[in-house]
Amino acid sequence: MGFKTILVHVDTGGSASARLKFSAELAARFAAHVTALYVRQPFQAPAFTDAGPAMDSLYRTYENAAKADEATATAAFGELVGGTGLSSDWRVTDGLAEEVVAAHARYVDLVVVGQAEPDSPATTTPADLAETVAISGERPVLIVPHIGVTKPPGKTVLLCWNGTREAARAATGALPILKQADKVILLLIDAKSDGDEQPGANVARWLVRHGVKAVVQRDTAAGSSVGGVILSRAADQDADLIVMGLYGHSRMREWVLGGASRTLLASMTVPLLVAH
Secondary structure, eight states, rough: OOOOOOEEOOOOOHHHHHHHHHHHHHHHHHHHHEEEEEEEEEOOOOOTTSSSSSHHHHHHHHHHHHHHHHHHHHHHHHHHHHGGTOOOOEEEEEHHHHHHHHHHGGSSEEEEOOOOTTTTOOSOOOOTHHHHHHSSSSSSEEEEEEOOSOOOEEEEEEEEEEHHHHHHHHHEEEEHHHHHHHHEEEEEOOOOOOOTTTTTTTHHHHHHTTTEEEHHHHHHTTTHHHHHHHHHHHTTTTTEEEEEEOOEEEETEEEEEEEEHHHHHHHHSSSSEEEE
């Protein structure tokens, strides 16, 4: 099992080029096809604006900006992916980014998106894009920090495990990377015994059968946040990728996330592979 098609969301934010380069390197590693998706945001007229010349001017401004942004994104794709010789295609469509990316994600093996950039305009990455795509979709989502990455991910992986459905989906989605990793740390925080087994024994055995030799590390939050412990252990191990289940649900289209999920999405410094 491996990644055969990787979908990467492209925008005009400052981290878009790093995300494209990241996706191209990942695709080269797995001989995968790259689908780059740019979503044109729909025109939204101010509620207080009357129809007429003022509206025409506003629309022309929007149209010119949209064309310029699309040209910028297209050029970045051509330079960082199209010029590499990788199997790839470039798609441009209209709509809300979170809805469009989630729909296209159904036909790929892995989705690459960016962490929301601080103080970024609405025309770049929506603040809730990563969690929306992960929670509403069926594919693993790899989130690239807005500060970029300093080395290819997957040499030292921190795999977070708590026995839940979400954790199992994340571990399964990450298997192609876990199999190639030099080191996999299976992190359990405040874990309870699984019957007669030591916590983590069952999942470690499953990983071994897939050719993944994980080192089990049991830890305790001891009053600290679970998300903070995960980030601390990732730094201790010099991990270049964190894998974890994304916990949350939709309430009237407002994403309500668990504490660890919120912490990592806000404070991640290395790529984060999640699944729901």
